[in-house]
Amino acid sequence: MPQETTAAPPVVKIDGITKGFPNRKKGFQRIVAETNVDIQEGEFITIIGPSGCGKSTILKMLAGLESVDEGAILLEGEPITAPSRQLGIVFQQHVLLPWMSARQNVVFALETEPGSTSTKEELRERADKYLDLVNLSHAADQRPSQLSGGMQQRVGIARAFALEPKVMLLDEPLGALDALTRHELQLQLLRLCEQQKRTFIMVTHDVDEALLLSDRILVMGSGPNAEIIHDITVPFGRPRDAETVEQDAKYHELRSFLLGSLTSH
Numbered sequence: 001m002p003q004e005t006t007a008a009p010p011v012v013k014i015d016g017i018t019k020g021f022p023n024r025k026k027g028f029q030r031i032v033a034e035t036n037v038d039i040q041e042g043e044f045i046t047i048i049g050p051s052g053c054g055k056s057t058i059l060k061m062l063a064g065l066e067s068v069d070e071g072a073i074l075l076e077g078e079p080i081t082a083p084s085r086q087l088g089i090v091f092q093q094h095v096l097l098p099w100m101s102a103r104q105n106v107v108f109a110l111e112t113e114p115g116s117t118s119t120k121e122e123l124r125e126r127a128d129k130y131l132d133l134v135n136l137s138h139a140a141d142q143r144p145s146q147l148s149g150g151m152q153q154r155v156g157i158a159r160a161f162a163l164e165p166k167v168m169l170l171d172e173p174l175g176a177l178d179a180l181t182r183h184e185l186q187l188q189l190l191r192l193c194e195q196q197k198r199t200f201i202m203v204t205h206d207v208d209e210a211l212l213l214s215d216r217i218l219v220m221g222s223g224p225n226a227e228i229i230h231d232i233t234v235p236f237g238r239p240r241d242a243e244t245v246e247q248d249a250k251y252h253e254l255r256s257f258l259l260g261s262l263t264s265h
């Protein structure tokens with residue numbers, strides 16, 4: 001008898017979605033063409049594409065912050081129609097409460113989580129665990145004004161991760177940082193993601209960041225009515241380190257391919 005192999009059901013299924021917006025000249029303009037993607041639990045997916053092609057729009061639909069026009073996005077088989085605690089978001093810029101310390105900012109997010117039954121002490125421990133994971137234990141008692149931009153971003157990342165969502169959505173999470181801080185945080189994010197074994201969907205403009213962090217890279221063509229033109233499996237094993245990845249011939253091949261596909265559209 002032939003053995004039947006059944007793939008695990010995807011944690012996220014983007015099932016025939018399209019999306020457009022009202023447009024002053026045309027009445028309505030479709031921004032995202034019909035899109036189908038299956039994402040397995042534990043995968044790190046990156047979406048790249050030319051400016052304005054609809055990357056953030058797709059992420060907002062995944063977050064339940066924007067509705068789909070056609071099709072559906074399913075999280076473990078259930079349509080995403082509103083934000084939920086299963087879907088964490090890290091934006092380019094974090095709004096931290098300026099009168100609270102780094103730790104209090106994380107604890108506050110945990111306290112306001114619906115249905116939380118944890119004690120103050122447990123929440124504080126969880127906050128400290130995630131601040132430690134982003135190397136910020138030493139700054140836990142400092143307020144945002146006492147922290148650098150990179151440190152503030154790390155508090156934002158710790159806060160989102162501490163909520164322990166099933167899927168973490170990252171919209172240009174390191175986009176506002178200088179090159180050196182950005183590279184440091186890429187390495188930290190790589191370690192954090194490999195430890196966490198969660199599902200990640202990230203939007204970035206940075207091809208190197210995409211190659212370092214992802215298992216799959218979805219390349220969008222230019223809009224309007226943009227489609228995913230490539231779905232690339234990144235061939236580097238895990239755990240990864242930047243030096244080994246950057247020395248791999250396949251890295252340079254993929255990098256040129258990705259840069260070429262971004263500039264040719």
Ligand SMILES: Nc1ncnc2c1ncn2[C@@H]1O[C@H](COP(=O)(O)OP(=O)(O)OP(=O)(O)O)[C@@H](O)[C@H]1O
Binds near residue numbers: 051052054055
């Ligand atoms: N709420 C909205 N109303 C009208 N048009 C919108 C809305 N949100 C996005 N758009 C339009 O949809 C298109 C895609 O926007 P989106 O922000 O998703 O692109 P992007 O690929 O993330 O761009 P970038 O790389 O520059 O951040 C743009 O033309 C934008 O003006």
